[in-house]
Amino acid sequence: MNRPIIATIHTDAFRHNLGRIRELAPESKIWSVVKAKAYGHTLGAVLQGLESTDGFALLDIADAQWLRDHAWGGRILLLEGLFSEQELELAVKLKCDLVIHSQKQLEWLESFQNRSNQQINVFLKLNSGMNRLGFKPEQYRAAFHRLHAAGYRLHHMTHFANADQVERSPSVGEQMECFEKVTTGLDAPCSLANSAAILWHRNALGDWVRPGILLYGVSPTGVHADIVRSDFHPVMQLRSEIIDIQELKKGDHVGYGGRYQAPEDMLIGVIACGYADGYPRHAGDGTPVWVEAADAQGGGVICPIVGQVSMDMLTIDLRGAPNAKIGSIVELWGSEVPVDDVAQMSGTIGYELICALAQRVPVVIK
Amino acid sequence: MNRPIIATIHTDAFRHNLGRIRELAPESKIWSVVKAKAYGHTLGAVLQGLESTDGFALLDIADAQWLRDHAWGGRILLLEGLFSEQELELAVKLKCDLVIHSQKQLEWLESFQNRSNQQINVFLKLNSGMNRLGFKPEQYRAAFHRLHAAGYRLHHMTHFANADQVERSPSVGEQMECFEKVTTGLDAPCSLANSAAILWHRNALGDWVRPGILLYGVSPTGVHADIVRSDFHPVMQLRSEIIDIQELKKGDHVGYGGRYQAPEDMLIGVIACGYADGYPRHAGDGTPVWVEAADAQGGGVICPIVGQVSMDMLTIDLRGAPNAKIGSIVELWGSEVPVDDVAQMSGTIGYELICALAQRVPVVIK
Numbered sequence: 001m002n003r004p005i006i007a008t009i010h011t012d013a014f015r016h017n018l019g020r021i022r023e024l025a026p027e028s029k030i031w032s033v034v035k036a037k038a039y040g041h042t043l044g045a046v047l048q049g050l051e052s053t054d055g056f057a058l059l060d061i062a063d064a065q066w067l068r069d070h071a072w073g074g075r076i077l078l079l080e081g082l083f084s085e086q087e088l089e090l091a092v093k094l095k096c097d098l099v100i101h102s103q104k105q106l107e108w109l110e111s112f113q114n115r116s117n118q119q120i121n122v123f124l125k126l127n128s129g130m131n132r133l134g135f136k137p138e139q140y141r142a143a144f145h146r147l148h149a150a151g152y153r154l155h156h157m158t159h160f161a162n163a164d165q166v167e168r169s170p171s172v173g174e175q176m177e178c179f180e181k182v183t184t185g186l187d188a189p190c191s192l193a194n195s196a197a198i199l200w201h202r203n204a205l206g207d208w209v210r211p212g213i214l215l216y217g218v219s220p221t222g223v224h225a226d227i228v229r230s231d232f233h234p235v236m237q238l239r240s241e242i243i244d245i246q247e248l249k250k251g252d253h254v255g256y257g258g259r260y261q262a263p264e265d266m267l268i269g270v271i272a273c274g275y276a277d278g279y280p281r282h283a284g285d286g287t288p289v290w291v292e293a294a295d296a297q298g299g300g301v302i303c304p305i306v307g308q309v310s311m312d313m314l315t316i317d318l319r320g321a322p323n324a325k326i327g328s329i330v331e332l333w334g335s336e337v338p339v340d341d342v343a344q345m346s347g348t349i350g351y352e353l354i355c356a357l358a359q360r361v362p363v364v365i366k
Numbered sequence: 367m368n369r370p371i372i373a374t375i376h377t378d379a380f381r382h383n384l385g386r387i388r389e390l391a392p393e394s395k396i397w398s399v400v401k402a403k404a405y406g407h408t409l410g411a412v413l414q415g416l417e418s419t420d421g422f423a424l425l426d427i428a429d430a431q432w433l434r435d436h437a438w439g440g441r442i443l444l445l446e447g448l449f450s451e452q453e454l455e456l457a458v459k460l461k462c463d464l465v466i467h468s469q470k471q472l473e474w475l476e477s478f479q480n481r482s483n484q485q486i487n488v489f490l491k492l493n494s495g496m497n498r499l500g501f502k503p504e505q506y507r508a509a510f511h512r513l514h515a516a517g518y519r520l521h522h523m524t525h526f527a528n529a530d531q532v533e534r535s536p537s538v539g540e541q542m543e544c545f546e547k548v549t550t551g552l553d554a555p556c557s558l559a560n561s562a563a564i565l566w567h568r569n570a571l572g573d574w575v576r577p578g579i580l581l582y583g584v585s586p587t588g589v590h591a592d593i594v595r596s597d598f599h600p601v602m603q604l605r606s607e608i609i610d611i612q613e614l615k616k617g618d619h620v621g622y623g624g625r626y627q628a629p630e631d632m633l634i635g636v637i638a639c640g641y642a643d644g645y646p647r648h649a650g651d652g653t654p655v656w657v658e659a660a661d662a663q664g665g666g667v668i669c670p671i672v673g674q675v676s677m678d679m680l681t682i683d684l685r686g687a688p689n690a691k692i693g694s695i696v697e698l699w700g701s702e703v704p705v706d707d708v709a710q711m712s713g714t715i716g717y718e719l720i721c722a723l724a725q726r727v728p729v730v731i732k
Contacts, residue, residue, distance in 0.1 A: 002426055003449055036642035036677060037726060059678055060368055060726065080678070083369055083609065083638070102610050104692060131612050131620045132636055132679060161622055169624050243449065244468050246497050254497045256527055258535050270498055272449070276402035276721040281714050282648070311402060311717060312425055312446070313498060326470060347713070348647050351677060355642040359725045360403060360426065 014049025237334030380415025603700030
C-alpha cells in the first residue's frame with residue numbers, strides 16, 4: 001500500500017447527471033464538456049459514464065485523438081478550434097467539429113477548403129459581451145458568409161458571462177439580445193447554454209447545450225445549496241486516512257505558522273492529504289472533513305480542519321470523534337462533503353478543486 | 367501544435383541551487399526533497415539536475431521504485447516512513463532509509479528486525495512543537511532505545527514550524543531547546559534544517575539538511591525579495607501565447623462575473639493558460655504576466671491580469687504592449703516573473719503553484 005489517498009470516480013453518477021440534463025433540455029443535443037481531463041475525472045471515466053452523450057467538447061486535439069483511439073465514434077467539438085494551421089489536417093482526419101473564434105482561424109479554414117471535399121461542422125463564436133473569445137457583432141455576419149461560401153456547415157455559438165448570477169453585467173438577457181440581433185436571417189443551428197443557463201435560463205438553451213460542471217455534480221455558482229433541489233450527484237470522491245493522532249495540551253500550536261492554538265487539551269488527526277494532492281491551501285480552520293465511524297455511536301462525523309494545510313498533510317480537530325483512530329477513513333469531498341463547501345471555505349469554486357486533483361493521487365473508476 | 371502552453375525545467379538552475387546549498391551548509395549532507403513529483407518538476411528532471419546530491423527524500427514508495435529503476439544508486443529517504451507494514455519488505459529491497467514518526471511504525475520495525483539481517487537507517491522523528499508528525503518528547507527516548515535494541519542505525523530528526531518567520535510560536539529556538547534536551551546522551555547523527563533554516567538558522571543545520579523549496583529557486587517565505595540576495599535561480603518556467611486580442615470599448619466587462627471594466631477603449635490579450643493548467647484562480651487584477659517583444663522598442667514588458675482567471679484562459683491589459691500580437695510568447699512565471707509574485711497576488715505561496723502544475727501541461731527538461 002502506498003499513501004492512502006485515493007480518488008474514486010462514480011460512473012453511475014455521470015449517467016444520472018447526464019439524464020438530468022436531458023430532462024432539463026429535452027429538445028437540445030448535448031455536448032458534454034470534458035476539457036481539462038474531464039475536469040480532473042479522466043477521459044477513461046467519461047467514456048464509461050457518458051457514452052450516451054451526443055458529443056464530447058474539449059480543447060486539446062491530443063484528447064480528441066485519445067477518444068478516437070478508444071473507439072469513440074460520436075461527435076467531438078474542439079472548443080477553441082485550432083491553435084495552428086497545421087492542426088487542421090489532423091482535426092479533419094479525426095472528424096472533429098470546430099469552434100472558430102478569430103480572424104486567423106477563419107483564414108486558415110478558407111485556405112483549406114479548396115483542398116478538402118469533406119463537409120466540416122463549424123461553430124462560429126460570437127463575442128456577445130463575455131469579451132474573451134469570439135467575433136465582435138460587427139464582424140460576425142461577414143465571417144458567417146465567408147465560411148458559408150467556403151462550404152462549411154455552420155452553427156452559431158456564444159458563451160454567457162453571468163448565467164449563474166443576477167445583477168452582473170453583461171446579463172444573459174443582454175447577451176441574448178445581441179445574439180439574436182446579429183444572427184437574424186442567418187439560418188443555422190445554435191449552441192448557447194452552459195450549465196448555469198441550463199438550470200436558470202431555459203429560454204436560452206439552443207439546439208446544442210454545453211453542460212460542464214453539472215455533469216460532475218458540482219454547482220455552477222460555487223454554492224452547493226443552489227443545486228440541491230435539482231438532483232445532481234457528485235461524481236468525484238476524494239478519500240484518505242488518518243495517519244497519526246497527536247495529543248495537544250492547551251495552548252499548543254499546530255503546523256506551519258502555528259495558525260491554530262488548542263483552546264484546551266485535545267486530540268488532532270493528521271490526514272494524508274495536502275495541497276500537493278490538489279487540496280486547497282487556502283482552506284481555513286473549520287473546513288469540513290468527514291471521518292468514518294468516528295462518533296460515539298460509530299457513525300460518520302464532520303471534523304473541522306485546524307491549522308494550515310501543508311504540502312502532504314492536513315490536520316483536523318478530533319474532539320467530536322472519540323472513535324477516530326489511525327487508519328480511519330476520511331472523505332475530503334464527495335457525497336458527505338460537497339466539494340463546493342470546501343471551495344467556499346477556500347475562497348474559490350468547486351471547478352478549481354476537481355480540476356486540480358494531482359497526478360500523484362491514484363484514480364479508481366467505479 | 368497543441369495548445370501553446372509549456373513548462374520548461376532548467377536543470378542548470380537545479381545544479382546551481384544545489385551548489386548554493388552546499389556553500390550554505392558545507393559540513394552537512396543533503397537530502398534533496400523531491401516529494402510531490404519534485405514539487406511539480408518531475409523526477410526525470412531531478413535525476414539530470416541534482417545527480418550530485420547525497421540523497422533524495424520523498425513520500426511515495428512508488429517514486430523510490432522509479433528512481434531505482436532509473437539507475438539512482440544513492441540514498442533515498444521515505445519522509446513519512448511506511449504507510450503499512452506490507453511496505454517494509456519493498457522499502458528494504460529498495461535500500462530506503464526510513465523516517466519513523468509513530469508508535470505503529472515502531473512496532474512494525476520491531477517485528478521485522480528478527481527476519482532481516484540488513485542494517486537499516488532510521489530517522490526517528492521528534493515532535494518538538496510542530497504537532498503534525500513525530501514522537502512527543504516524553505515518548506522519544508524510549509522509542510530510540512527500542513529501535514537501537516532492535517539493531518537499526520539511528521538518526522535524530524525534527525521539523526521546524528516557523529523557520530521562515532519570527533514572532534511565531536513555536537520558534538526555532540524553542541524547538542531546538544526541546545530537541546537538545548530530549549536527545550542529550552543519545553549519540554546519533556541528526557537531520558534538522560529545511561530550506562528556511564538553511565538560510566536563516568545556521569546553528570540548526572544538523573548532519574543532514576533537507577532543502578526543498580530552495581532547490582527549485584522559490585522563496586521559503588513566499589516573498590521573492592527574501593531570497594534575491596541569496597542567489598537562487600528559478601527552475602520552472604511556465605510559458606504560453608496570446609491566442610486572441612479583443613478590442614474593448616470604455617465600460618465593457620471582461621470574463622466571468624465581469625470583474626474588470628475597461629476604463630477607456632483598450633486592447634486585451636487572451637492567454638492560453640487557466641486554472642486547469644495550475645494557474646491560481648485567486649490571482650487578482652494586476653498579477654504580472656510578461657509578454658515578449660511587446661513594448662514600443664521591442665522589449666519584453668509586464669502586463670497585468672484583468673478579469674477573472676477562467677479554466678483555460680486568462681486575460682491581460684495590453685495598453686503597455688503596443689507590439690503584442692496573436693502568437694506573442696508570454697511567461698506566466700519563471701525568470702521574468704517570480705512565481706512568488708504570482709502567489710502573493712493570489713494569497714498563497716510559490717510552493718502551491720509549482721506543485722499544482724497540471725498534467726495537461728507538457729513539460730520539457732532542458
